[in-house]
Amino acid sequence: MSRGPRRASGAPEANGGEGVAGAAPGTVSGNKGLEIEEALIFEQGDPALSGVDLEAPPEFADRLGGCGRTDAIGLPGLSEPQVVRHFTRLSSKNYAIDAGFFPLGSCTMKHNPRLNEATARLPGFAGLHPLQPLSTVQGALELMDALAHWLKVLTGLPAVTLAPAAGAQGELCGMMVIRAAHDAAGNRGGAARTRVLVPESAHGTNPATAATCGYSVDPVAGDARGRADLAALKEKLGPDVAALMITNPNTCGLFEGDIVAMAEACHDAGAYVYCDGANFNAIMGKARPADLGIDVMHFNLHKTFSTPHGGGGPGSGPVAMTEALAAHAPLPWLVAGADGFALQETAEGDAAASIGRLKAFHGQFGMFVRAYTYMLSHGGDGLTQVSEDAVLAANYMLATLSDSLSAAYPGPCMHECLFDDEAFRAHGVSTLDFAKALIDEGFHPTTIYFPLVVHGAMLLEPTETEPKAELDRFIAAVKGLMERLKAGQAERFKTAPHLAPRRRLDETQAARHPVLRYRADAAPGEAAE
Ligand SMILES: *Cc1c(COP(=O)(O)O)cnc(C)c1O
Numbered sequence: 001m002s003r004g005p006r007r008a009s010g011a012p013e014a015n016g017g018e019g020v021a022g023a024a025p026g027t028v029s030g031n032k033g034l035e036i037e038e039a040l041i042f043e044q045g046d047p048a049l050s051g052v053d054l055e056a057p058p059e060f061a062d063r064l065g066g067c068g069r070t071d072a073i074g075l076p077g078l079s080e081p082q083v084v085r086h087f088t089r090l091s092s093k094n095y096a097i098d099a100g101f102f103p104l105g106s107c108t109m110k111h112n113p114r115l116n117e118a119t120a121r122l123p124g125f126a127g128l129h130p131l132q133p134l135s136t137v138q139g140a141l142e143l144m145d146a147l148a149h150w151l152k153v154l155t156g157l158p159a160v161t162l163a164p165a166a167g168a169q170g171e172l173c174g175m176m177v178i179r180a181a182h183d184a185a186g187n188r189g190g191a192a193r194t195r196v197l198v199p200e201s202a203h204g205t206n207p208a209t210a211a212t213c214g215y216s217v218d219p220v221a222g223d224a225r226g227r228a229d230l231a232a233l234k235e236k237l238g239p240d241v242a243a244l245m246i247t248n249p250n251t252c253g254l255f256e257g258d259i260v261a262m263a264e265a266c267h268d269a270g271a272y273v274y275c276d277g278a279n280f281n282a283i284m285g286k287a288r289p290a291d292l293g294i295d296v297m298h299f300n301l302h303k304t305f306s307t308p309h310g311g312g313g314p315g316s317g318p319v320a321m322t323e324a325l326a327a328h329a330p331l332p333w334l335v336a337g338a339d340g341f342a343l344q345e346t347a348e349g350d351a352a353a354s355i356g357r358l359k360a361f362h363g364q365f366g367m368f369v370r371a372y373t374y375m376l377s378h379g380g381d382g383l384t385q386v387s388e389d390a391v392l393a394a395n396y397m398l399a400t401l402s403d404s405l406s407a408a409y410p411g412p413c414m415h416e417c418l419f420d421d422e423a424f425r426a427h428g429v430s431t432l433d434f435a436k437a438l439i440d441e442g443f444h445p446t447t448i449y450f451p452l453v454v455h456g457a458m459l460l461e462p463t464e465t466e467p468k469a470e471l472d473r474f475i476a477a478v479k480g481l482m483e484r485l486k487a488g489q490a491e492r493f494k495t496a497p498h499l500a501p502r503r504r505l506d507e508t509q510a511a512r513h514p515v516l517r518y519r520a521d522a523a524p525g526e527a528a529e
Contacts (some may be wrong), residue, residue, distance in 0.1 A: 035501065041086050042076055042518045049077025093501050095444050097308065101470050105416045105447035105459025106203065106251060108281050108303035115377055116306060116370035125369050130361040134342060140365065141341035145334055147372045151320055154280075154383070155297060156290030159326035162318045162363045167278045169358065170298025170317030171209035171245075173330055176355045177296060177321060178243050178272045179213055180328035184353060193242035193271070199228035200453050201250035203276050210245055220244075222453055226252040226409040226418075233262055237269040247276035248292070249283065251451040252409060253394065253416035253459065263293025272296065272325070280304045281463070282391055282415035285384030289320070296321040301364075305371035316367035327351075330358045389464035390415040393471060397462055400475050404482045408454045415463070421456025427485040429493045431456035434481065436496035436504060441477040 030037040038044070062068060078086075095102070102109035120126065128140055148160040164170040175196075182193050196210035199220040207217040218236055223229045228246065244266045248256040256262070263273045275289055275297040281304045289297045302308055302315040309315070321329065331354050333344035343362075347354045378386060391414055398407060398417035406422035421431045435445035435458070447459040462471055485493070497503065515522070 036089055037501075038086065038089065040518060041078070041083070042074075042520070044086070045076035045078040045082070047072055047074055047077055100442065100444065101462075101466055101474055102308075102444045103446045103460045103462060103474065104444065105253070105418070105461040106278070106450065107308055107447070108279075108300070108415070108461060108463055109308045110281075110303075110306055110463040111465035112307050113374065113377065116373045119373040120366045120369045122369075125365070128365070130365075135340070138340045141334060141343075143372055144362065144365075144368055145336065145341065147368050147375070148318070148334070150372070150375050151299060151318055153380075154284060154288070155277075155294075155320040156288035157294075157297070157320035158323050159329060160318055160320045161329045162316070162368060163330045163332075163357075163359045164298065164317035164319060165359050165364055166302075166315035167276075167298055167300040167317045168205045168209065170300075170319045171205055171274070171276065172212060173317075173319045173355075173358055174274050174296040174298055174321070175209050175213045175215075175243070175245070176330075177319075177325050177328040178274060179215075180353065180355050181272070181325055182242055184328070193240055195236075195238075195241045197233060197236050197241060197244045197271075199233075199244075199246055199250065199256075201226060201228055201252050201254075201256075201451060202245060202247040203251050203278065204450075204452075206245040206247060206274075206276055210243075215242060222252075226250070226254045226453075227256055227258065228262070230258040230261055230265075234265050237265055237271065239270065241266075241269055241271045243272045243274050245274045245276065247279065249279045249414040251459070252418050252454070253279075253282075253413040253461075254409065255283070255414055259292045259294075267293065277320075278303055279415065282387055284387045285380065286387050290322075296325055301367050301371040305374045307367065307370050314364045314367065316364040316371070318363075327353045328355050330355050332357070332362060386464050387415070390462075393462040393464060393466060394460070396468075396471060397460055397475065401460075401478055404479045405458070408457065416459055416461035418451070418454060419458045419460070420454050421458070423482065424485055424493075425456065427490045429485060429490050431458055433493040433496060434458070437481055437493045438477065439497040440499045441481070443474055443477060 097109050097111065124139065125143075128137060134141070144162055148162060151160045152158060161173065164173045194216055195218050196207075196213075196215040197218050197220050198207045198210060200222045207219075210217050218241075220228050220236060221232045227250065233244070244262065246256060246259070246262070248259055250256055266273050272295040273293055275292075275294040277289065277297040278300040280299055284304060296319060298317045298319045299305075300315065300317060319329075327350075331345055331347065331351060333351055333354070335342045335344055344351045345357075347356055375383065391412075394415050394417045395412050398411045398413050401407075401417075401419070402411075404423065405419040408418040408420045411417070421434075424431075424434050431448045435448050438445045447461075448457065450457055450459055462474075481493075492498070495504070
């Protein structure tokens with residue numbers, strides 16, 4: 001949200017910047033060292049200027065049938081270097097995993113190996129067209145088959161679909177498959193299965209998915225240790241329960257240790273167990289979901305197998321499932337035959353019970369190449385070590401920060417650690433204030449106010465790719481900030497960040513009422529910031 005009057009075109013504010021949009025430090029230009037303060041590109045240049053010098057076209061017959069533009073197009077007239085500089089400067093204002101530590105919990109912001117990018121750009125992969133004849137894309141299909149094979153081995157589940165475009169679509173896929181299985185079985189037990197049980201420690205997309213599939217969502221309470229309560233779950237089970245949707249490890253960064261007993265109870269009641277596997281980075285190569293009683297689970301290739309958001313591409317949410325559910329898997333099916341790979345693209349024959357198509361063509365192929373490259377470059381033993389190192393890093397953070405911050409639950413944790421706001425709330429500082437202060441210290445904030453079960457939560461996931469020295473730098477910053485609070489410097493936190501290109505933004509306004517189109521006459525405060 002912008003509070004002051006709209007800036008004059010191209011004229012940055014050269015004041016102290018306190019409380020207004022800019023944070024200029026009192027220089028005459030409004031710039032901060034080499035950080036340039038500049039107007040929007042539409043506010044720069046002059047529409048009358050043009051970087052292109054073309055002769056006026058000769059007389060020609062207008063074939064637009066009256067649809068031709070009658071007023072000026074209004075694009076700013078700028079030279080190529082002006083445009084290049086503008087966007088280069090803008091890009092450097094955005095934080096990225098390649099710029100520094102990104103401790104966002106539940107996101108697995110690990111380094112993107114450049115090898116993945118090199119393989120994804122190989123012309124034989126990057127230049128494919130999804131409508132090419134199958135005989136010309138056998139290598140690509142083989143890669144998909146090999147990737148699915150690794151996912152089967154890692155889960156112990158016999159069937160994998162690569163179609164879903166992200167984790168949340170993987171959930172949708174899994175729950176549609178469960179629904180199809182119940183429908184096909186005539187809703188075993190006679191009663192219609194209308195309820196899905198979702199522990200309070202599950203990710204927010206889980207209840208949203210169940211509701212999207214037409215189920216009513218019944219929450220399962222957690223215990224004092226941050227896990228779903230087995231007795232509470234058993235009490236809620238009944239002939240109308242379609243499934244349990246559980247995130248394991250859960251959003252508190254803890255392993256649901258009663259998962260096997262929970263799965264048994266669900267299966268006895270005729271319900272399936274859906275596991276949100278976005279946190280697989282904690283257990284990869286250590287525990288197989290099939291052995292835990294899980295019927296269906298999605299992966300986030302773009303978390304566990306690198307290329308997190310901001311990593312230069314879309315996501316991918318493959319789903320692994322039991323033999324019993326595989327008949328309902330979405331199209332297309334990859335079928336290995338004597339003449340190579342073929343695709344079953346219609347709900348006929350063996351695929352008659354499929355839920356149909358979820359996604360155009362075959363899913364996010366570029367992500368398959370990246371994930372498979374990641375797997376091959378680590379090997380099976382390497383993937384196991386990834387999980388071990390990720391859990392070790394998170395426990396190092398939990399142990400070293402527990403005397404400064406207030407740990408939500410006693411450790412050890414899995415791949416992420418969770419704090420509540422008790423330590424700084426005592427000084428009148430909120431989780432948001434603390435997160436903003438971290439920006440001034442040069443760190444991307446942790447995930448905040450998630451999970452909801454913990455007051456003022458700060459969820460911190462270091463991943464295995466951060467060197468210990470980097471973790472120590474972050475730990476020192478957090479401890480230093482807590483020292484400042486104890487020294488009575490709470491006020492500075494409430495107005496942080498002080499050093500970012502923009503001060504505190506109205507994030508609710510930006511999320512609820514984003515202004516996505518530039519209008520020269522927009523009223524002050526109408527824009528998102
Ligand atoms: C990230 C995440 C999701 C959603 O995945 P998207 O790819 O963002 O749709 C679901 N569950 C958990 C636990 C996650 O961390």
